[in-house]
Amino acid sequence: MRACIPPKVAVTIRYLASGATLTDLHYYCRIGISTISKIVRLVWNLLKAEFLPQPREETWQRIANKFDKSTLLLNCLGAIDGKHKRANRFPHSSSMNLNYKGYFSIILMAVVDSDYKFIYVDILACGICISANSIFQINDERSMTYPTTIRSN
Known part of the structure; x- marks a missing residue:
């Protein structure tokens, strides 16, 4: 059985994959808009080096x-x-x-x-x-x- 996706990563993936607004995610996840904004920015900054590295x-x-x-x-x-x-x-x-x-x-x-x-x-x-x-x-x-x-x- 696979491990659960951490909630912060799940919110970020939903935001990036769906094109939903922060307000949509606010209602869907019951998290504050400014909190979602900080979560998405934080997780993206951690993931981008691995999943979108700068080409050599x-x-x-x-x-x-x-x-x-x-x-x-x-x-x-x-x-x-x-x-x-x-x-x-x-x-x-x-x-x-x-x-x-x-x-x-x-x-x-x-x-x-x-x-x-x-x-x-x-x-x-x-x-x-x-x-x-x-x-x-x-x-x-x-x-x-x-x-x-x-x-x-």
């Missing part, structure tokens, strides 16, 4: 080779897409989160490999950053390693 140069090389074989795209390190998620105006943000569609948002950016597995996820991008280039500008600050050269197989 060998990983990028493997991803590029698989893209070359499956799609004939040379030197492709991933497919990038983003989604605007409506949000209330953040205090002291001025127009930083006001997107080109005219509402306040954050951008959920993701990079996937040729097997549609997530390589990188960013949920901190501001709503004004509307291009895929913003993921590279953000990563410059976080020092993500990219390969200097890609070898073809």
Whole structure:
């Protein structure tokens, strides 16, 4: 018999998998909204290194080779897409989160490999950053390693 999933992990998995709001989880789990927010952030910070590690140069090389074989795209390190998620105006943000569609948002950016597995996820991008280039500008600050050269197989 398997061990029970700890309640904090269960709340986090439900939040990440269902797309439910914190208010929905508040009613479902009977836990305060601010408490759920802290739980999700804490558990995600513990799990992300294991389940979404920062790619190393060998990983990028493997991803590029698989893209070359499956799609004939040379030197492709991933497919990038983003989604605007409506949000209330953040205090002291001025127009930083006001997107080109005219509402306040954050951008959920993701990079996937040729097997549609997530390589990188960013949920901190501001709503004004509307291009895929913003993921590279953000990563410059976080020092993500990219390969200097890609070898073809």
